[in-house]
Amino acid sequence: MRTIRDLAALRARVRDWKAAGERVGVVPTMGALHPGHLSLVHTAKAACDRVIVTLFVNPKQFNSPEDLAKYPRTEATDAALLEPAGVDLLFAPDAASVYPPDFATRVTVAHLPEVLCGAHRPGHFDGVATVVTKLLLMTGADQGFFGEKDWQQLQIIRRLVADLNIPSQITGCPTLREADGLAMSSRNLRLSQSDRLAAPALYKAMEQAAAAIHNGTADQTALAAAEAAILRAGFSRVEYLERRGAEDLLPIDPATPRPSRLFAAAWLGEVRLIDNIPI
């Protein structure tokens, strides 16, 4: 596996692959890799002849300089995980080459970013949309792989790729969970020992709410019970716990059934956890 930081070198490599008729996949990441990322790589390997992983801690999607500074930078460990997974190329550009001083473009998707995480993290999804647009165009990948754990992000990426005619197929990959149900995330490493024990209560409460709704309990009743259970388990705040349409993320009218999901964000100490499941 080669690590490339330079766009011209990346493009030359991809051009050669494509000239040989090879299908190129990309797994965009911000590093601090865990088995969830590696499952994206495995899916990409099965679907493509060549797999690029991008490693770029995107300053535009952080809400504060402190958060950006705290984000783990573990390139050597990440590379050591990716090499045996059969990744062909690690693209790890520096911030100045992705966003030169005169950079002046922002990709904004309408509506989808206004709810759930977007309502609590102003500008976050503009940052994600801008960098994902750039990464897909820089790599020229035929297919991009993203985790369903960030479901809202995935819907936003699908929208921008369709709207901007970016010739990359977008594939969502299922959330990987720890044995106790906690969704895998780089943030889990920041949980204290006691908070780590409390953390699976989020998924458990969501599952119970989804089952109750499925069996006819009113949304409001099921969601109130879930929120109470999450707080009882030791979470300090439930930022949101909502049922919404799976693709448009709009509120659900229980009288008109359509595919929906339960979405949650909740704080455990200093750590904000998110999760989503189908109903």
Ligand code: PAF
């Ligand atoms: O999901 C992530 O890790 C990031 O939001 C992404 C897609 C790599 C863009 O920076």
